[in-house]
Amino acid sequence: MDHVDIEVAEGSILIFTDAGEMLELQVEPKSESVIKVMSSRPPSTVTVHGADDEADLVAALQKLGHEATATVHLESVF
DSSP states (O other), X not given: OOEEEEEGGGTEXXXXXXXXXXXXXXXXXXXXXXXXXHTTXXXXXXXXXXXXXXXXXXXXXXXXXXXXXXXXXXXXXX
């Protein structure tokens, strides 16, 4: 299973394949753009960073079959 690291605020999608390749995609820095790209990808583990709507984006990615999680920003916890 591929791993995908998404930095929404920067519009960056890094895909690490099982074959050891790294692919970098640039998209508009919006959740809708990320969802459009990820809807054509096979199920992957996904980490989401820097989205204003992280919980909604994670839920949308999970509905597409991805194992998605969001990062925790410690400065927002304290």
